[in-house]
Amino acid sequence: MAKKVIVAKDLVLSYKKNVPIIKNSTFSITSGSFVFITGASGSGKSTLLRSFYGELRPRSGSLHVGGILLNDIKPSKLSFLRKYLGIIFQDYKLIKEWNVKKNVMLPLLIAGYSKDVCEAQTKRLLKHVRLEGKEEYYPVELSGGEQQRVAMARALAHNPVIILADEPTGNLDDYSSRVIWGLLEGANEQLGSTVVVVTHSIPKDLNVPYRHLHIENGVVYEIS
Amino acid sequence: MRSLKNHISLIIPLFAILFTVEFYLLIDKIIKNYEKYLSKDYSIVVVAKEPLKLENLRQKIEDVIKLKEVDSSLVLGRLKQTGIDLDPDQLKSYLPRFYKLYLSSFPSTQRLQSLKEELLQIEGIQRVETFTKTHEKIYKFLIFLNNISKFFLAIILVTGLMLVFKQIEIWNLEHSERMYIMALFGAPFWMRIAVLLKLSIIDTLISTLLVYLIYLYLLNSNYLKELLGVEDLVAPRQIASDGLWLFGLGLFISIFTVIVVSLREPKNR
Ligand SMILES: Nc1ncnc2c1ncn2[C@@H]1O[C@H](COP(=O)(O)OP(=O)(O)O)[C@@H](O)[C@H]1O
Ligand SMILES: [Mg+2]
Numbered sequence: 001m002a003k004k005v006i007v008a009k010d011l012v013l014s015y016k017k018n019v020p021i022i023k024n025s026t027f028s029i030t031s032g033s034f035v036f037i038t039g040a041s042g043s044g045k046s047t048l049l050r051s052f053y054g055e056l057r058p059r060s061g062s063l064h065v066g067g068i069l070l071n072d073i074k075p076s077k078l079s080f081l082r083k084y085l086g087i088i089f090q091d092y093k094l095i096k097e098w099n100v101k102k103n104v105m106l107p108l109l110i111a112g113y114s115k116d117v118c119e120a121q122t123k124r125l126l127k128h129v130r131l132e133g134k135e136e137y138y139p140v141e142l143s144g145g146e147q148q149r150v151a152m153a154r155a156l157a158h159n160p161v162i163i164l165a166d167e168p169t170g171n172l173d174d175y176s177s178r179v180i181w182g183l184l185e186g187a188n189e190q191l192g193s194t195v196v197v198v199t200h201s202i203p204k205d206l207n208v209p210y211r212h213l214h215i216e217n218g219v220v221y222e223i224s
Numbered sequence: 225m226r227s228l229k230n231h232i233s234l235i236i237p238l239f240a241i242l243f244t245v246e247f248y249l250l251i252d253k254i255i256k257n258y259e260k261y262l263s264k265d266y267s268i269v270v271v272a273k274e275p276l277k278l279e280n281l282r283q284k285i286e287d288v289i290k291l292k293e294v295d296s297s298l299v300l301g302r303l304k305q306t307g308i309d310l311d312p313d314q315l316k317s318y319l320p321r322f323y324k325l326y327l328s329s330f331p332s333t334q335r336l337q338s339l340k341e342e343l344l345q346i347e348g349i350q351r352v353e354t355f356t357k358t359h360e361k362i363y364k365f366l367i368f369l370n371n372i373s374k375f376f377l378a379i380i381l382v383t384g385l386m387l388v389f390k391q392i393e394i395w396n397l398e399h400s401e402r403m404y405i406m407a408l409f410g411a412p413f414w415m416r417i418a419v420l421l422k423l424s425i426i427d428t429l430i431s432t433l434l435v436y437l438i439y440l441y442l443l444n445s446n447y448l449k450e451l452l453g454v455e456d457l458v459a460p461r462q463i464a465s466d467g468l469w470l471f472g473l474g475l476f477i478s479i480f481t482v483i484v485v486s487l488r489e490p491k492n493r
Binding site: 055079083093097106107109110 | 401402405407408409410411412415
Protein backbone atom coordinates (compact mmCIF):
# COMPACT_ATOMS: atom_id res chain seq x y z
CA MET A 1 0.00 0.00 0.00
CA ALA A 2 1.28 3.45 -0.89
CA LYS A 3 2.44 5.74 1.88
CA LYS A 4 0.08 8.46 3.02
CA VAL A 5 1.58 11.95 2.93
CA ILE A 6 -1.37 13.88 4.32
CA VAL A 7 -3.58 12.39 7.00
CA ALA A 8 -6.43 14.27 8.70
CA LYS A 9 -8.45 12.76 11.56
CA ASP A 10 -11.56 14.56 12.83
CA LEU A 11 -9.90 17.74 11.66
CA VAL A 12 -11.49 21.01 12.75
CA LEU A 13 -10.17 24.31 11.41
CA SER A 14 -11.31 27.76 12.43
CA TYR A 15 -10.08 31.33 12.63
CA LYS A 16 -12.40 32.34 15.45
CA LYS A 17 -12.95 29.96 18.27
CA ASN A 18 -16.56 28.95 17.75
CA VAL A 19 -16.83 29.48 14.00
CA PRO A 20 -15.49 26.27 12.41
CA ILE A 21 -14.67 26.49 8.70
CA ILE A 22 -13.74 22.80 8.38
CA LYS A 23 -15.71 20.47 10.65
CA ASN A 24 -14.73 16.99 11.82
CA SER A 25 -13.22 15.83 8.56
CA THR A 26 -11.28 12.61 8.10
CA PHE A 27 -9.40 11.92 4.88
CA SER A 28 -5.98 11.04 3.57
CA ILE A 29 -3.84 11.65 0.50
CA THR A 30 -1.42 9.01 -0.74
CA SER A 31 2.07 9.71 -1.93
CA GLY A 32 2.34 10.40 -5.64
CA SER A 33 -1.33 11.05 -6.18
CA PHE A 34 -2.96 13.97 -8.00
CA VAL A 35 -5.81 15.38 -5.92
CA PHE A 36 -8.39 18.03 -6.65
CA ILE A 37 -10.19 19.84 -3.86
CA THR A 38 -13.41 21.50 -4.94
CA GLY A 39 -16.15 23.42 -3.18
CA ALA A 40 -18.18 26.58 -3.47
CA SER A 41 -16.56 29.94 -2.99
CA GLY A 42 -16.02 30.54 0.71
CA SER A 43 -16.41 26.85 1.55
CA GLY A 44 -12.95 26.64 3.08
CA LYS A 45 -10.71 25.32 0.30
CA SER A 46 -7.92 27.85 0.90
CA THR A 47 -8.32 27.36 4.63
CA LEU A 48 -7.76 23.63 4.27
CA LEU A 49 -4.71 24.14 2.08
CA ARG A 50 -3.33 26.66 4.58
CA SER A 51 -3.48 24.01 7.27
CA PHE A 52 -1.37 21.68 5.10
CA TYR A 53 1.56 24.11 5.14
CA GLY A 54 1.18 24.89 8.80
CA GLU A 55 -0.14 28.42 8.61
CA LEU A 56 -3.33 27.44 10.40
CA ARG A 57 -3.17 24.88 13.21
CA PRO A 58 -5.95 22.35 13.79
CA ARG A 59 -8.47 23.54 16.38
CA SER A 60 -9.06 19.89 17.20
CA GLY A 61 -8.43 16.50 15.67
CA SER A 62 -5.06 15.79 14.13
CA LEU A 63 -3.21 16.57 10.94
CA HIS A 64 -0.04 14.85 9.73
CA VAL A 65 1.91 16.05 6.71
CA GLY A 66 4.91 14.01 5.61
CA GLY A 67 4.59 12.05 8.82
CA ILE A 68 4.92 15.19 10.95
CA LEU A 69 2.10 16.17 13.31
CA LEU A 70 1.23 19.78 12.63
CA ASN A 71 -0.93 20.43 15.70
CA ASP A 72 1.79 21.96 17.87
CA ILE A 73 4.72 22.03 15.48
CA LYS A 74 7.75 24.11 16.49
CA PRO A 75 8.87 26.89 14.11
CA SER A 76 12.16 25.17 13.32
CA LYS A 77 10.42 21.92 12.43
CA LEU A 78 7.87 23.78 10.32
CA SER A 79 10.71 25.44 8.39
CA PHE A 80 12.17 21.99 7.83
CA LEU A 81 8.85 20.65 6.53
CA ARG A 82 8.24 23.62 4.25
CA LYS A 83 11.48 22.97 2.39
CA TYR A 84 9.80 19.86 0.98
CA LEU A 85 6.66 21.71 -0.09
CA GLY A 86 6.05 23.73 -3.22
CA ILE A 87 3.19 26.18 -2.69
CA ILE A 88 1.30 28.16 -5.29
CA PHE A 89 -0.86 30.83 -3.73
CA GLN A 90 -4.10 32.25 -4.99
CA ASP A 91 -2.54 35.73 -4.89
CA TYR A 92 0.87 34.54 -6.21
CA LYS A 93 2.86 35.99 -3.27
CA LEU A 94 5.88 37.00 -5.32
CA ILE A 95 8.49 39.14 -3.58
CA LYS A 96 7.96 42.50 -5.24
CA GLU A 97 11.45 43.82 -4.46
CA TRP A 98 13.03 40.89 -6.30
CA ASN A 99 13.22 40.24 -10.01
CA VAL A 100 11.81 37.11 -11.65
CA LYS A 101 15.08 35.21 -11.49
CA LYS A 102 15.60 35.79 -7.78
CA ASN A 103 11.99 34.94 -6.98
CA VAL A 104 12.32 31.59 -8.70
CA MET A 105 15.62 31.00 -6.99
CA LEU A 106 14.23 31.47 -3.46
CA PRO A 107 13.64 27.79 -2.58
CA LEU A 108 17.04 26.89 -4.02
CA LEU A 109 18.75 29.53 -1.90
CA ILE A 110 16.93 28.23 1.15
CA ALA A 111 18.00 24.68 0.32
CA GLY A 112 21.56 25.98 0.15
CA TYR A 113 22.47 24.99 -3.38
CA SER A 114 25.60 26.44 -4.93
CA LYS A 115 25.29 29.49 -7.13
CA ASP A 116 25.90 27.50 -10.31
CA VAL A 117 23.16 25.00 -9.54
CA CYS A 118 20.74 27.82 -8.65
CA GLU A 119 21.47 29.62 -11.90
CA ALA A 120 21.15 26.53 -14.07
CA GLN A 121 17.97 25.28 -12.43
CA THR A 122 16.36 28.73 -12.57
CA LYS A 123 17.17 29.07 -16.23
CA ARG A 124 15.69 25.65 -16.97
CA LEU A 125 12.49 26.42 -15.06
CA LEU A 126 11.96 29.80 -16.67
CA LYS A 127 12.16 28.04 -20.00
CA HIS A 128 9.54 25.54 -18.85
CA VAL A 129 7.13 28.32 -17.92
CA ARG A 130 7.94 30.17 -21.15
CA LEU A 131 9.44 33.23 -19.47
CA GLU A 132 12.87 33.23 -21.07
CA GLY A 133 14.06 36.80 -21.49
CA LYS A 134 12.06 38.11 -18.54
CA GLU A 135 14.59 37.13 -15.86
CA GLU A 136 15.28 40.73 -14.92
CA TYR A 137 11.65 41.86 -14.80
CA TYR A 138 9.99 42.75 -11.53
CA PRO A 139 6.58 41.29 -10.62
CA VAL A 140 4.74 44.58 -11.27
CA GLU A 141 6.03 44.54 -14.82
CA LEU A 142 4.31 41.21 -15.56
CA SER A 143 0.72 40.25 -16.41
CA GLY A 144 -1.31 38.10 -14.01
CA GLY A 145 -0.69 35.00 -16.08
CA GLU A 146 3.03 35.66 -16.20
CA GLN A 147 3.17 36.24 -12.45
CA GLN A 148 1.39 32.97 -11.85
CA ARG A 149 3.90 31.21 -14.09
CA VAL A 150 6.75 32.71 -12.06
CA ALA A 151 5.04 31.44 -8.91
CA MET A 152 4.76 28.05 -10.60
CA ALA A 153 8.45 27.97 -11.47
CA ARG A 154 9.29 28.93 -7.89
CA ALA A 155 7.07 26.19 -6.47
CA LEU A 156 8.75 23.56 -8.66
CA ALA A 157 12.32 24.83 -8.37
CA HIS A 158 13.46 22.52 -5.59
CA ASN A 159 11.61 19.40 -6.80
CA PRO A 160 9.19 19.42 -3.87
CA VAL A 161 7.71 16.23 -2.49
CA ILE A 162 4.28 17.81 -2.18
CA ILE A 163 2.91 20.57 -4.40
CA LEU A 164 0.04 22.61 -2.96
CA ALA A 165 -1.72 24.85 -5.47
CA ASP A 166 -4.57 27.23 -4.64
CA GLU A 167 -6.64 27.92 -7.77
CA PRO A 168 -3.50 28.08 -9.92
CA THR A 169 -5.48 28.89 -13.06
CA GLY A 170 -8.10 30.98 -11.28
CA ASN A 171 -8.55 33.73 -13.82
CA LEU A 172 -5.76 33.12 -16.24
CA ASP A 173 -5.68 33.18 -20.00
CA ASP A 174 -5.88 29.83 -21.80
CA TYR A 175 -2.22 29.84 -22.66
CA SER A 176 -1.04 30.31 -19.08
CA SER A 177 -3.57 27.73 -17.87
CA ARG A 178 -2.30 25.11 -20.32
CA VAL A 179 1.33 25.75 -19.29
CA ILE A 180 0.43 25.38 -15.63
CA TRP A 181 -1.60 22.17 -15.98
CA GLY A 182 1.17 20.73 -18.11
CA LEU A 183 3.77 21.47 -15.44
CA LEU A 184 1.66 20.05 -12.62
CA GLU A 185 1.07 16.86 -14.60
CA GLY A 186 4.75 16.66 -15.43
CA ALA A 187 5.82 17.05 -11.81
CA ASN A 188 3.36 14.32 -10.81
CA GLU A 189 4.23 11.88 -13.59
CA GLN A 190 7.95 12.40 -13.97
CA LEU A 191 9.08 13.37 -10.47
CA GLY A 192 6.41 11.53 -8.51
CA SER A 193 5.43 14.67 -6.56
CA THR A 194 2.12 14.55 -4.76
CA VAL A 195 -0.04 17.32 -6.22
CA VAL A 196 -2.95 18.89 -4.33
CA VAL A 197 -4.89 21.43 -6.35
CA VAL A 198 -7.73 23.60 -5.12
CA THR A 199 -9.96 24.54 -8.03
CA HIS A 200 -13.53 25.44 -8.83
CA SER A 201 -13.55 23.32 -11.97
CA ILE A 202 -11.57 20.21 -12.83
CA PRO A 203 -10.03 20.44 -16.31
CA LYS A 204 -11.54 17.97 -18.78
CA ASP A 205 -8.42 17.12 -20.74
CA LEU A 206 -6.17 15.98 -17.90
CA ASN A 207 -3.78 13.16 -18.79
CA VAL A 208 -3.17 11.75 -15.31
CA PRO A 209 -5.45 9.77 -13.01
CA TYR A 210 -6.69 11.88 -10.15
CA ARG A 211 -8.70 11.82 -6.95
CA HIS A 212 -11.37 14.27 -5.96
CA LEU A 213 -12.16 15.73 -2.52
CA HIS A 214 -15.15 18.00 -2.14
CA ILE A 215 -16.02 20.40 0.68
CA GLU A 216 -19.69 20.75 1.49
CA ASN A 217 -20.96 22.56 4.59
CA GLY A 218 -17.49 22.45 6.08
CA VAL A 219 -17.06 18.71 5.72
CA VAL A 220 -14.45 17.18 3.40
CA TYR A 221 -15.89 14.27 1.37
CA GLU A 222 -13.81 11.80 -0.64
CA ILE A 223 -15.70 11.66 -3.93
CA SER A 224 -13.25 9.46 -5.77
CA MET B 225 13.52 59.02 -1.54
CA ARG B 226 11.53 57.10 0.99
CA SER B 227 14.41 54.78 1.62
CA LEU B 228 16.79 57.70 2.13
CA LYS B 229 14.49 59.09 4.80
CA ASN B 230 14.39 55.63 6.31
CA HIS B 231 18.16 55.44 6.49
CA ILE B 232 18.44 58.89 8.01
CA SER B 233 15.91 57.92 10.66
CA LEU B 234 18.27 55.22 11.85
CA ILE B 235 21.51 57.09 11.25
CA ILE B 236 20.47 60.06 13.41
CA PRO B 237 19.78 58.19 16.67
CA LEU B 238 22.80 55.93 16.15
CA PHE B 239 24.89 58.99 15.48
CA ALA B 240 23.57 60.68 18.62
CA ILE B 241 24.36 57.65 20.75
CA LEU B 242 27.84 57.14 19.36
CA PHE B 243 28.62 60.84 19.42
CA THR B 244 27.76 61.10 23.10
CA VAL B 245 29.61 57.94 24.02
CA GLU B 246 32.67 59.23 22.22
CA PHE B 247 32.27 62.64 23.84
CA TYR B 248 32.35 60.99 27.20
CA LEU B 249 35.35 58.80 26.35
CA LEU B 250 37.20 61.71 24.84
CA ILE B 251 36.71 64.09 27.75
CA ASP B 252 38.00 61.33 29.95
CA LYS B 253 41.10 60.97 27.80
CA ILE B 254 41.64 64.70 27.58
CA ILE B 255 41.42 64.98 31.35
CA LYS B 256 44.02 62.25 31.82
CA ASN B 257 46.37 63.82 29.30
CA TYR B 258 45.73 67.22 30.74
CA GLU B 259 46.55 66.03 34.22
CA LYS B 260 49.92 64.84 33.01
CA TYR B 261 50.51 68.18 31.44
CA LEU B 262 49.34 70.08 34.49
CA SER B 263 51.47 68.01 36.80
CA LYS B 264 54.40 70.06 35.60
CA ASP B 265 52.50 73.25 36.08
CA TYR B 266 52.33 73.91 39.80
CA SER B 267 54.92 74.48 42.45
CA ILE B 268 55.26 73.78 46.12
CA VAL B 269 58.12 75.44 47.90
CA VAL B 270 59.15 74.22 51.32
CA VAL B 271 61.35 76.21 53.66
CA ALA B 272 63.17 74.07 56.21
CA LYS B 273 65.71 74.61 58.93
CA GLU B 274 67.41 71.27 58.36
CA PRO B 275 68.15 69.24 55.24
CA LEU B 276 65.16 67.20 54.03
CA LYS B 277 65.34 63.70 52.65
CA LEU B 278 62.93 62.36 50.02
CA GLU B 279 62.63 58.96 51.72
CA ASN B 280 61.67 60.52 55.02
CA LEU B 281 59.08 62.70 53.39
CA ARG B 282 57.63 59.79 51.45
CA GLN B 283 57.05 57.87 54.63
CA LYS B 284 54.57 60.54 55.63
CA ILE B 285 53.32 61.76 52.26
CA GLU B 286 53.25 59.05 49.66
CA ASP B 287 52.62 61.00 46.51
CA VAL B 288 55.78 63.07 46.69
CA ILE B 289 58.01 61.86 43.90
CA LYS B 290 60.78 64.42 43.74
CA LEU B 291 62.48 66.90 45.97
CA LYS B 292 64.78 69.51 44.56
CA GLU B 293 66.81 71.91 46.60
CA VAL B 294 66.78 75.47 45.38
CA ASP B 295 70.30 76.79 45.26
CA SER B 296 70.61 79.41 47.98
CA SER B 297 73.50 81.14 46.28
CA LEU B 298 70.87 82.67 44.02
CA VAL B 299 69.25 84.23 47.02
CA LEU B 300 72.59 85.36 48.34
CA GLY B 301 73.58 86.82 45.04
CA ARG B 302 70.51 88.97 45.09
CA LEU B 303 71.29 90.14 48.61
CA LYS B 304 74.72 91.13 47.47
CA GLN B 305 73.34 93.32 44.74
CA THR B 306 71.53 95.37 47.30
CA GLY B 307 74.92 96.28 48.68
CA ILE B 308 74.93 94.35 51.91
CA ASP B 309 78.31 92.81 52.28
CA LEU B 310 78.31 89.55 54.14
CA ASP B 311 80.45 86.51 54.24
CA PRO B 312 78.51 84.11 52.03
CA ASP B 313 79.68 80.94 53.74
CA GLN B 314 78.79 82.20 57.15
CA LEU B 315 75.48 83.43 55.98
CA LYS B 316 74.66 80.19 54.27
CA SER B 317 74.70 78.38 57.58
CA TYR B 318 72.15 80.81 58.99
CA LEU B 319 69.83 80.66 56.04
CA PRO B 320 67.06 78.10 55.89
CA ARG B 321 66.97 75.62 53.02
CA PHE B 322 64.55 75.93 50.10
CA TYR B 323 63.09 72.95 48.35
CA LYS B 324 60.77 72.43 45.43
CA LEU B 325 58.50 69.48 45.80
CA TYR B 326 56.92 67.39 43.04
CA LEU B 327 53.90 65.12 43.25
CA SER B 328 52.93 62.05 41.28
CA SER B 329 49.71 63.66 39.99
CA PHE B 330 48.18 67.04 39.63
CA PRO B 331 46.81 68.12 43.02
CA SER B 332 43.44 69.76 43.46
CA THR B 333 43.18 72.91 45.55
CA GLN B 334 41.92 70.86 48.48
CA ARG B 335 44.80 68.46 48.12
CA LEU B 336 47.26 71.34 48.12
CA GLN B 337 45.68 72.69 51.26
CA SER B 338 45.85 69.38 53.10
CA LEU B 339 49.36 68.80 51.81
CA LYS B 340 50.40 72.10 53.24
CA GLU B 341 49.09 71.11 56.65
CA GLU B 342 50.72 67.69 56.49
CA LEU B 343 54.06 69.23 55.54
CA LEU B 344 53.95 71.71 58.39
CA GLN B 345 53.54 68.85 60.83
CA ILE B 346 56.93 67.54 59.83
CA GLU B 347 59.88 68.48 62.03
CA GLY B 348 62.09 71.13 60.63
CA ILE B 349 59.69 72.55 58.11
CA GLN B 350 59.06 76.20 58.72
CA ARG B 351 57.01 77.37 55.84
CA VAL B 352 55.19 76.00 52.82
CA GLU B 353 54.23 78.06 49.81
CA THR B 354 51.96 76.65 47.09
CA PHE B 355 51.11 78.05 43.69
CA THR B 356 48.81 76.67 41.07
CA LYS B 357 48.46 78.37 37.78
CA THR B 358 45.56 79.51 35.68
CA HIS B 359 45.05 76.11 34.08
CA GLU B 360 43.24 74.95 37.14
CA LYS B 361 40.10 76.67 35.88
CA ILE B 362 40.13 74.78 32.62
CA TYR B 363 40.80 71.60 34.47
CA LYS B 364 37.76 72.17 36.63
CA PHE B 365 35.71 72.89 33.55
CA LEU B 366 36.79 69.61 32.02
CA ILE B 367 35.75 67.74 35.13
CA PHE B 368 32.43 69.55 34.96
CA LEU B 369 31.99 68.53 31.31
CA ASN B 370 32.81 64.98 32.21
CA ASN B 371 30.09 64.98 34.81
CA ILE B 372 27.36 66.47 32.67
CA SER B 373 28.32 64.22 29.78
CA LYS B 374 27.37 61.31 32.02
CA PHE B 375 23.97 62.85 32.44
CA PHE B 376 23.54 63.50 28.71
CA LEU B 377 24.85 60.08 27.91
CA ALA B 378 22.07 58.56 29.96
CA ILE B 379 19.33 60.66 28.35
CA ILE B 380 20.59 60.25 24.81
CA LEU B 381 21.12 56.55 25.29
CA VAL B 382 17.52 56.05 26.36
CA THR B 383 15.90 58.23 23.69
CA GLY B 384 18.36 57.04 21.04
CA LEU B 385 17.65 53.40 21.74
CA MET B 386 13.93 54.08 21.58
CA LEU B 387 14.31 55.73 18.18
CA VAL B 388 16.50 52.92 16.88
CA PHE B 389 13.89 50.45 18.04
CA LYS B 390 11.07 52.39 16.36
CA GLN B 391 12.94 52.65 13.08
CA ILE B 392 13.76 48.97 12.98
CA GLU B 393 10.12 48.21 13.71
CA ILE B 394 9.20 50.31 10.67
CA TRP B 395 11.69 48.41 8.54
CA ASN B 396 10.42 45.16 9.88
CA LEU B 397 6.92 46.17 8.85
CA GLU B 398 8.06 47.29 5.42
CA HIS B 399 9.81 44.02 4.81
CA SER B 400 7.31 41.87 6.63
CA GLU B 401 5.69 40.60 3.45
CA ARG B 402 9.00 39.49 2.03
CA MET B 403 10.00 37.89 5.33
CA TYR B 404 6.63 36.17 5.50
CA ILE B 405 6.94 34.74 1.99
CA MET B 406 10.44 33.53 2.75
CA ALA B 407 9.11 31.82 5.85
CA LEU B 408 6.44 30.07 3.77
CA PHE B 409 9.24 28.44 1.82
CA GLY B 410 11.05 27.40 4.99
CA ALA B 411 13.74 30.09 5.17
CA PRO B 412 15.58 30.04 8.51
CA PHE B 413 15.37 33.03 10.84
CA TRP B 414 18.77 34.52 9.99
CA MET B 415 17.97 34.39 6.28
CA ARG B 416 14.67 36.19 6.77
CA ILE B 417 16.26 38.99 8.80
CA ALA B 418 19.33 39.24 6.53
CA VAL B 419 17.87 42.25 4.72
CA LEU B 420 17.33 44.13 8.01
CA LEU B 421 20.80 43.21 9.22
CA LYS B 422 22.34 44.46 6.01
CA LEU B 423 20.53 47.81 6.24
CA SER B 424 21.46 48.30 9.87
CA ILE B 425 25.11 47.42 9.31
CA ILE B 426 25.34 50.00 6.52
CA ASP B 427 23.75 52.68 8.70
CA THR B 428 25.98 51.84 11.65
CA LEU B 429 29.01 52.19 9.42
CA ILE B 430 27.82 55.60 8.20
CA SER B 431 27.07 56.85 11.72
CA THR B 432 30.42 55.70 13.05
CA LEU B 433 32.29 57.35 10.20
CA LEU B 434 30.43 60.61 10.77
CA VAL B 435 31.22 60.61 14.47
CA TYR B 436 34.83 59.69 13.83
CA LEU B 437 35.38 62.40 11.24
CA ILE B 438 33.76 65.09 13.34
CA TYR B 439 35.98 64.31 16.32
CA LEU B 440 39.04 64.05 14.16
CA TYR B 441 38.28 67.50 12.83
CA LEU B 442 37.63 68.95 16.28
CA LEU B 443 40.80 67.55 17.75
CA ASN B 444 42.88 68.88 14.91
CA SER B 445 41.27 72.29 14.90
CA ASN B 446 43.19 75.10 16.48
CA TYR B 447 40.19 76.26 18.41
CA LEU B 448 40.31 73.49 20.97
CA LYS B 449 44.09 73.58 21.26
CA GLU B 450 44.06 77.28 21.94
CA LEU B 451 41.23 77.00 24.42
CA LEU B 452 43.08 74.44 26.46
CA GLY B 453 46.51 75.78 25.72
CA VAL B 454 47.89 72.34 24.96
CA GLU B 455 49.31 70.79 21.81
CA ASP B 456 48.35 67.16 21.11
CA LEU B 457 45.32 66.74 23.35
CA VAL B 458 44.77 63.15 22.36
CA ALA B 459 46.92 61.02 20.14
CA PRO B 460 45.14 60.15 16.85
CA ARG B 461 45.91 56.50 17.59
CA GLN B 462 43.65 56.75 20.61
CA ILE B 463 40.58 57.84 18.66
CA ALA B 464 41.28 55.31 15.94
CA SER B 465 40.78 52.53 18.44
CA ASP B 466 37.72 54.35 19.74
CA GLY B 467 36.34 54.31 16.19
CA LEU B 468 36.47 50.54 16.10
CA TRP B 469 35.00 50.34 19.53
CA LEU B 470 32.14 52.65 18.54
CA PHE B 471 31.44 50.62 15.41
CA GLY B 472 31.23 47.52 17.57
CA LEU B 473 28.85 49.22 19.97
CA GLY B 474 26.68 50.48 17.10
CA LEU B 475 26.57 47.02 15.54
CA PHE B 476 25.64 45.49 18.85
CA ILE B 477 22.78 47.96 19.34
CA SER B 478 21.36 47.60 15.83
CA ILE B 479 21.77 43.84 15.46
CA PHE B 480 20.33 43.25 18.90
CA THR B 481 17.34 45.44 18.04
CA VAL B 482 16.76 43.68 14.71
CA ILE B 483 16.72 40.32 16.46
CA VAL B 484 14.42 41.46 19.25
CA VAL B 485 11.99 43.16 16.84
CA SER B 486 11.93 40.19 14.47
CA LEU B 487 11.42 37.66 17.26
CA ARG B 488 8.34 39.55 18.40
CA GLU B 489 6.69 38.66 15.07
CA PRO B 490 3.41 36.73 15.21
CA LYS B 491 3.83 33.07 15.99
CA ASN B 492 2.63 31.62 12.71
CA ARG B 493 6.04 31.62 11.10
N1 LIG C 1 -7.87 35.14 7.91
C1 LIG C 1 -9.18 34.88 8.10
N2 LIG C 1 -9.77 35.25 9.25
C2 LIG C 1 -11.07 34.97 9.47
N3 LIG C 1 -11.85 34.35 8.60
C3 LIG C 1 -11.32 33.95 7.42
C4 LIG C 1 -9.96 34.19 7.12
N4 LIG C 1 -9.72 33.69 5.90
C5 LIG C 1 -10.87 33.15 5.47
N5 LIG C 1 -11.84 33.31 6.38
C6 LIG C 1 -13.21 32.82 6.25
O1 LIG C 1 -13.18 31.41 6.09
C7 LIG C 1 -14.14 31.02 5.15
C8 LIG C 1 -13.49 30.17 4.07
O2 LIG C 1 -12.59 30.94 3.36
P1 LIG C 1 -11.64 30.34 2.26
O3 LIG C 1 -10.95 29.16 2.83
O4 LIG C 1 -10.79 31.41 1.74
O5 LIG C 1 -12.68 29.87 1.17
P2 LIG C 1 -12.42 29.37 -0.31
O6 LIG C 1 -10.97 29.34 -0.54
O7 LIG C 1 -13.06 28.03 -0.39
O8 LIG C 1 -13.13 30.33 -1.21
C9 LIG C 1 -14.78 32.27 4.60
O9 LIG C 1 -16.03 32.42 5.22
C10 LIG C 1 -13.86 33.37 5.01
O10 LIG C 1 -14.58 34.53 5.30
MG1 LIG D 1 -9.68 30.42 -1.79
